[in-house]
């Protein structure tokens with residue numbers, strides 16, 4: 001796994017080239033859902049359903065996730081308000097980073113919990129240290145950190161009401177395996193809130209491989225058997241896309 005630290009200047013004013021539609025597959029293993037091509041600057045050269053997967057944002061970029069202007073620019077308050085959380089919900093924040101969302105969400109599920117999943121132990125250590133600082137905040141104690149792997153979030157089966165992924169899914173090196181594990185972790189009728197910077201909007205100042213279109217997102221979620229419920233384009237820069245695991249799903 002290759003990690004790169006990201007900072008605002010790296011993400012701003014995206015000008016990287018996109019995966020060419022005629023990208024030449026260098027190594028397509030038979031039966032593999034992935035193909036491989038020359039990597040773009042911000043990608044890993046691994047292509048899933050026509051989308052090149054981006055590098056993982058390294059923990060040295062943690063400060064960017066906690067930038068003070070984030071709530072104003074991305075209306076993260078509005079995002080949480082629109083998740084329709086019930087007090088007893090179990091939420092899995094996959095690709096939780098520094099816990100920017102895990103902490104405010106934990107207050108919305110006082111009888112439930114937030115499972116903060118990440119593959120970088122350094123990110124989880126930041127969350128644990130923030131929990132220590134906020135010991136007086138009872139709700140923060142219902143955040144549990146979970147160390148995932150690139151292809152498995154290590155969540156229990158049929159246990160989660162909402163899987164929440166903000167600016168993370170496009171980095172998953174094994175999106176098909178992660179997706180299948182996510183479906184297993186969801187309770188029947190459970191939902192996914194997938195939040196990605198809008199690819200369709202050229203004015204969103206984020207590099208191309210760190211954005212996703214609604215069409216691409218829906219295609220990838222359909223491939224793991226999830227049903228699209230709605231796309232709430234209420235945020236300044238991101239899609240908020242809701243998917244559901246059917247009651248009858250295994």
Ligand SMILES: C[S@@+](CC[C@H](N)C(=O)[O-])C[C@H]1O[C@@H](n2cnc3c(N)ncnc32)[C@H](O)[C@@H]1O
Nearest residue numbers: 057065095096097100118119120150166168171
């Ligand atoms: C750009 S950060 C976003 C963090 C957080 N969601 C936020 O918006 O503040 C993406 C995070 O996803 C994590 N990540 C990447 N691949 C992952 C995987 N397969 N499973 C879990 N986390 C992953 C990275 O380690 C990183 O912390």
